[in-house]
Amino acid sequence: NEKVTFGTNWLAQAEHGGYYQAAADGTYAACGLDVTIMQGGPQVSGRPLLLAGKIDFYMGGNMLQAFDAVQQDIPLRVVAASFQKEPQVIMSHPGQGLDKWEDLKNADQYIIGDEGAQSFFQWMITEFGFDPAKRVPYTFNPAPFIANKKSIQQGYVTSEPYAVAKEGGFQPNLFLLADYGFDTYATTIETMQATIDKRPEVVQCFVDGSAKGWYNYLYGDNAAANAAIKKDNPDISDEQIAFSIEQMKKFGIVDSGDTEKLGIGAMTEERIQSFYDKMVKAKVVPDDIDIKKSYTLAFVNKGVGIELKK
Amino acid sequence: MQEKVAQAPASASGKGPMLLALRGVGKIFSNGVTALSDVDLTIREGDFLSLLGPSGCGKSTALRLIAGLATPTSGLLDWRGSSSFDRSNIGFVFQEPTLLPWADVFDNVWLPLRLKGVSRAKAAPVVMEMLARVHLTGFENAVPRELSGGMKMRVSIARAMVTKPRVLLMDEPFAALDEITRFKLNNDLLELWQDERFTVVFVTHSVFESVFLSNRVVVMAARPGRVFREIAIDAPYPRNEAFRTSPDYAALCRQASDVLIGAINSTAGPHHDGH
Amino acid sequence: MQEKVAQAPASASGKGPMLLALRGVGKIFSNGVTALSDVDLTIREGDFLSLLGPSGCGKSTALRLIAGLATPTSGLLDWRGSSSFDRSNIGFVFQEPTLLPWADVFDNVWLPLRLKGVSRAKAAPVVMEMLARVHLTGFENAVPRELSGGMKMRVSIARAMVTKPRVLLMDEPFAALDEITRFKLNNDLLELWQDERFTVVFVTHSVFESVFLSNRVVVMAARPGRVFREIAIDAPYPRNEAFRTSPDYAALCRQASDVLIGAINSTAGPHHDGH
C-alpha cells in the first residue's frame, strides 16, 4: 500500500471523524492507501509541509486560502470539500442586546483567532461594519468570552458551544456564518498539482475513501474512529464527540444540499464563483484571481458512498 | 577630642584607661585552621601598639576581630569603658588596598566621609589634604588600576585617616613603600598621633618600624597564633631622626629582633625543621 | 646549565655576556602618565640586579617591559645574544600574588609545570620542595582566600621558581614577610642563584635587602620614571650573616640610602614640596 500523510488543522476531534473512520476501518487501505493522519493545533500550520511536498494532503479551512495560493502562484488545488457549510459560528451572550446578527458589531470585544481575523473577519468588517479595533485574539480558550457578557467569540458550531454551555452554564446565541452569506466550503482536502498529475489514482482513492469514511462515521459504527481520535487526543470526552456529531447532522455541515445527489465532498463551480464574487465585493480578495486554478472537480461529485447512508 | 583633655601627657607605656581587652580569644576557621589561640591583650586609649610576628601567625585575623569583622570562636572582646563602641570610629587599613575599582582616587578617599553624609564640596579640602600627606596630589582622577602597588596602598591609608578615627587599625600599611617614604610617613603618623591621641594597632613586619613607632610591641608566634611576648618601648615621645640613630633604639631593635627569632623558632610545625 | 660552565666564577659586578639592553626605553600610558622615560640599562647573564626607587617610579612597569607583558612607547629592548629569547624561560613574581582563586596551593604552584606538560605525579616532588622552601608545607590544599597575605605571596614565589627559570623577575617578593623569614628567604635565594647562575631582576623597597642581595643596584627616580644612578656592589659572594654585620655592608647601605634620598628629592612634582 502507498503511504500518504494527511495533515489536519487541529487536534483530533469529531470534526475529523470521517478520515479517522476511513483510516481505522480499512476504507483507504481497500483502494491501496496507507494513510497517516497528522494532527495539527492552534499554532501548528501544516500547509507549508504540503507546499514542500512533505505531506500529500492537507485539511484546508475554507476557500479563501486556496484563492491566496493562486494569487501567490502556488500550484495548490482543492480536490474535495468535506464540509458543505462553514461550521464557524459567532457566539454571543443571550439578553445582552446581542441577540441579532446586526447587533453583534456593538459588542465590546470580538474574540477572533488569527486565522479567522485573516478570513471571515475581513468579510465581517467590510460587509457588516465590524470594528477591527475591537478584535482580540482567540487563544482557543473560551473563558474570556464567558467572563465578558458584552463580548462575542468565534467557534465551531460543533465544539465551543458545548464547552460554553457546560462550563458557563448558559446556551449562547449561535450565528452560523454560512447563514449570513459566508457560503464557502470548509474542511477541504488540498493537494499539490504535482500529486494530481503524477498520482491521480492516489488522490481519487483518498477523496473517495474520505467520503465513505464520513458516511460511515456519521451513520454507521464509529467506535473505532472515536477510539483513534481519543488516542491522538486523550483530553477529548465522549460527550463532546457525541455533541459534535449531533451538531454536524443538525446543521447539515457535512451532508446537505448538493451532497444529496453528488455525495459527500461535493463542490460546484457556481458555488465557488458566487462565494468569490461575494468576497471580491467585500474587498476581502482582489478581483483578478483566476479561481479556476484553485480547485478541480475531477475527483468529486460522483456520488461515491451514498449507498452507505442509512 | 575629649580624650586629649582626659589624657595624661604623652607617655611611653600605655597608661590611658582601658579601651579594649581580648580575653582568651581564639579563632578557628571553618576549614579547621586555628588562626588564634587563647590571646590575652589589653589595649589602652592612646596606645600605639605594634603587632609583630611571622607570616600567618594571625595578625590580620586579630585586627579583624578587634574591628568586629570577625567573631572569636572562643573567648571574648571586652570593650569596657565604651560598652557599645561605635565601629564607625575605627579606621582600618587592610593588608590589601581594597579600593573601589570603579571610583577614582578622590572618590575612594571621600567614601568614608560620604557615608557619613559629607558632601563632595565639603569633603574636598580634607580629602586633598590627606592625598597630599600620602604624596598623591595630582592623581585624584586616576582609577585604581592606573596606580602602582604602593600608590594604591597610600590611597587606602588616606581613606582610613580621612575621618580622623579614634582607633586606627593598620595592617602593614607601609610594606609596599620604599624606606625613605616610609620614614616620612612614619614621622607623619607619629606627629598626628601625638596631636590627636587616637589609639593605633599597627601590624608590621619591620622590627625597626615597630620599635620606632610604638609604645608597646606585641610579638606573636604561629601555629597556633598566640601572643609570644610583649615588649614595652619606654623611649619618650616625640621620637625623630635622632631617636632613630640613638643606641637606645638599636638596643631595643635588637631586643625585639631576638624575641621575634624566638617566636619564629618556637613555632611548631614541620616546615621550619629544614632550616 | 650551560651558563654555569660558560660563566666566570662568582663575581661581584656583572661580567657575563649581555643578556638584554634597554635602549632609551620610554613608556607613556594611554591616560598620559609617563611611567618611564629614556631608560638605558644593560642586564648581563648571571646578574643579580636590584631596582630601588620611590613608589610609582616605574619599577613594575620596567619589569613588565622586560617580561614582554608591555611594549615600550619609545626606544627598544635588545635581547642580543639570544635574539628570540623564549619568554617561558622567565619566572615572574608579580607585585600582587596573582593566584588562581579556584585552585589550591599545590595546583597554583604546579601550574607552570602543568603548562609545560608535566603531570601531577611527576611535578609533585618539585612542587612540594618549593613549598617547603617557602615554609608552606601542610597548606597544599588550602585555596588562596584561606591564606594570609604573606602566605599568598610565598605561593607566588614558589610558583615563579618551580620551573627553574633562566631569568627571574621579582617585584617586591618579600615585602609582605617579616624580617626574619625574609632574611632566610634572602639567603635561600642567594644560594640558589649561586648554584644555578640564573639572572635576577629584583624590585625592592628595602635598601638593606638590595645591597645584601645584588651585584648591581639601580636607583630610579620618579616623574618621569628614569634611572637615577647605578651602584655596583662589589662585595664578594657568597654573602651571609657575616656580611650583613660587616662595616662594608653598612657603608654600602648608607651609600645606597643617600642615592635613594637624592632620587626622591630630585623627583619633580608638587606633592613633595610640602614635606
Place this chain on the structure above:
Amino acid sequence: MTAIEEHALTLDPEEARRVRQERLERIGRWLLPLAIMILAIWLWDRICVWNDIPKYILPRPGVVLQTLFDDAGLLFSSLLVTLKITFLSLLLAVIGGVGLAVLFAQSKWVEMSFFPFAIVLQVTPIVAIFPLINIYVDNQTTKLLLCAWIVAFFPILSNTTLGLNSVDRNLRDMFKLNGATRWQQLRYLRLPAAMPYFLGGLKIAGGLSLIGAVVAEFVAGAQGQSSGLASRIIEAGYRLNAPRLFAALILISFTGILIFLVLSLISHLILRRWHESALKQER
C-alpha cells in the same frame, strides 16, 4: 564556656543581635518561603471566593490539587515527555552556548562575525520560522529540540562570553609568560574564571529550556500519544477544563522551581570554595 559567651552577649549588644538573627535565619530560611507559598495559595483561594471567580476562569487551588491527583497519570506522563525535551535542550544549550562562547573568545573577529547570527537566532520568533524547520527536519524530537534550544541557548552564550572576557589581566599575563597555548589558557584560566558567569546563564537557561520545550510543542504540535504538557494545556483550555489547565501550569511551575533549585545547588557546589557569590560569610 556558655557563661563566657553569655557574658559576651551582655557586653556587646550588636553581637547578641547578630547571633539571634543567625539562629532565626537558619530556621526562617526554609520556613518562611514555605509559609509565603502557603500564604500565596491561600490568597489565591480567597481571591477566588471573594470575587466569585467562576472555576472555568480561575479554579480554586483545592480543585486544582484534586485534578492534579485525579489526572495524575495523564499529566505526569505528559510532564515526562516535556521534561525529556527540556533536559535534552538544556544540554544542547550548554554545549552550544559554551561551544560558541569559546569559539567567539578565540578572536574579536570571530565574535564580531558570528555573534550577529546568534542574535538572529535569539530574536526570530519560533512560530514564524517553524514551518521551515518543519519542512527540513523530519524527526519530531529533533524539531522540538531545535525550537527549545533556540529559546534557551542565548543566555548561556552571552554570559559565558562575558565571563571569558572578564579574566583578571594579571592572571592572563601570568599565563602568557608561562607560554600557555591558547587551549591551555582556555582550559586552565578562562573557563574556570567564566564559571560564575556561565552558571548564572545556566540558571536563566534552565527555565528557558522548560518554557522552550512547552512552546516548541505548542508550535510543533503533539505527536500521537506521547504528547507533552503543551497539548494538555491547549486542549484543556479549548474544552474549558480550567482545573486541568491550571494543574498542568502548576506542574510546569514546580518543575521550573525544581530545575532552578537543582541548578543553584550545582552552582553552589562548584563555586563554594572560591567565589564570593557562593561563599558562606565567615566571621
Place this chain on the structure above:
Amino acid sequence: MTAIEEHALTLDPEEARRVRQERLERIGRWLLPLAIMILAIWLWDRICVWNDIPKYILPRPGVVLQTLFDDAGLLFSSLLVTLKITFLSLLLAVIGGVGLAVLFAQSKWVEMSFFPFAIVLQVTPIVAIFPLINIYVDNQTTKLLLCAWIVAFFPILSNTTLGLNSVDRNLRDMFKLNGATRWQQLRYLRLPAAMPYFLGGLKIAGGLSLIGAVVAEFVAGAQGQSSGLASRIIEAGYRLNAPRLFAALILISFTGILIFLVLSLISHLILRRWHESALKQER
C-alpha cells in the same frame, strides 16, 4: 624614531607579528563581519537555487529585499509599533529586574521566599495565561507590555542578583566598618559592583524584549489599525506571502542586532574605565 621602531621589528619577531596582527585586526574588525554577512546571504541565495526551493517556501534574498523596499511603508510602520512595545518592556524589565534583585539582596529570606514566584513567571507559557490577563487587564498596551515584560525580566533579575551577591568581601567589610547603611552599601558598593553582571543580563534581555514584543502581539493581538510586525508575519503566513514574511523577519533580526550593538556600546562606555571585559588591553 621610525628607524628605531623598525630596528625593533627586526630584533623581535614576536613583536613584529603582534603589530602586524593589530593592524589587520583593526581593519578586519569591521570588514570581516560584513564579508561573512554577505557570504551568508549569498549562500542563502545559492541554496535556494541549487535545491530549487520555490519562493513560497523560502524566497531568495533578492526577492525579500525587493519586498522590503516595496512594502517599506507598511513594514516600517509596523516595526515602529513593535519597537515601542520592545523599549517600554525593556525599560520595565530593567526596573522590575533590578528592583526585585535589590529587594532579594536585602535578605536571604526575601530571596528564598520570592524568587520562586519570579521563576513561575519565567516558566509560565504566556499563551496559557493570556485568557486571565485578557479578562482582568483592559488596556491593550498594558496587556502587550505585561506579556513582553514576563518574557524579558528574568535574565536581568537573575544576573543582577548574582552580581549583587558577588561583591568582594573586603570591600563589604570596609563598608560595614564605616557604618554604611543598607542603602548606602547598595548605592555605593553593591550596585556598581553588580554593573557588569547587570549589563550582561541587559544584553540578553534586549533581544528577549524584542521577541517578547512579537510574542505578545501574537498572543494579545494587534492594537486596532496600528499592528506590529507580528501581525504582519501572521498575515503574510496566512496569505502564503513568503517574501513579506521573510522581509518582516529580516527586519526583526536587524533590529535585534541593532539593539544588541547599542546595549554593548552602553555597556562598554559604563565599564571601560575599570572592568576587565571592557578594558582595552594596554601593552
